Amino acid sequence: MPRTYSGEEEIVMKPVMSRLMKLALGAISVAALGTIALPPAHAAGVPPAHSLAQAALQGQHIFNHDKFGGVRTCSACHVNGGTTIGHLPNGTKIPSLMGVAAEFPRYNPAAHRVVTLGQQLDHCITGGLQGKPPAANSAQMTDLVTYLTKLSKGSIMGKQFK
Numbered sequence: 001m002p003r004t005y006s007g008e009e010e011i012v013m014k015p016v017m018s019r020l021m022k023l024a025l026g027a028i029s030v031a032a033l034g035t036i037a038l039p040p041a042h043a044a045g046v047p048p049a050h051s052l053a054q055a056a057l058q059g060q061h062i063f064n065h066d067k068f069g070g071v072r073t074c075s076a077c078h079v080n081g082g083t084t085i086g087h088l089p090n091g092t093k094i095p096s097l098m099g100v101a102a103e104f105p106r107y108n109p110a111a112h113r114v115v116t117l118g119q120q121l122d123h124c125i126t127g128g129l130q131g132k133p134p135a136a137n138s139a140q141m142t143d144l145v146t147y148l149t150k151l152s153k154g155s156i157m158g159k160q161f162k
């Protein structure tokens with residue numbers, strides 16, 4: 001029995017599915033689609049989301065609960081789901097993540113290279129969480145990027161270009 005989202009994170013799949021999706025999901029029991037399966041504690045096997053909204057929700061859940069095998073979650077530093085100013089374990093303040101997806105890719109002078117949002121997440125998972133980043137093309141990475149992009153709705157793209 002897969003765990004399911006609870007409280008504000010609980011969503012129920014829309015009853016209306018496209019024909020294509022029905023075909024694609026033909027083998028999966030309809031009952032299993034009633035609620036969204038939770039990513040396991042360390043995230044190895046999050047199934048791909050069936051909608052953008054679901055990917056954002058799964059990403060929010062991963063952000064708040066997943067340690068990727070490390071010692072803390074994203075929300076330990078980026079508090080309130082990243083929507084407000086956060087803090088490091090020693091109390092140092094860090095910026096909120098509102099609008100952040102529109103600011104990548106960008107040049108990181110310390111690393112001497114252009115960094116994508118996914119590479120920034122790798123960095124935070126390795127350094128901040130002390131965990132193991134999932135593969136770039138994994139469902140977890142897709143969900144995290146989708147969640148951060150939702151936090152960036154309406155932000156202006158490309159401001160990093162002079």
Ligand code: HEC
Binds near residue numbers: 063120
């Ligand atoms: C130990 C604390 C810590 C944890 C845990 C952590 N981060 Fe970060 N994160 C930081 C710091 C520090 C920065 C750099 C902030 C700055 O620009 O000075 C940062 C930067 C970022 C940025 C770029 C922000 C910007 O404005 O440039 C993103 C996106 C991000 N983190 C996402 C995540 C995600 C997703 C997770 C979980 C997988 C995570 N972080 C976990 C500390 C943390």
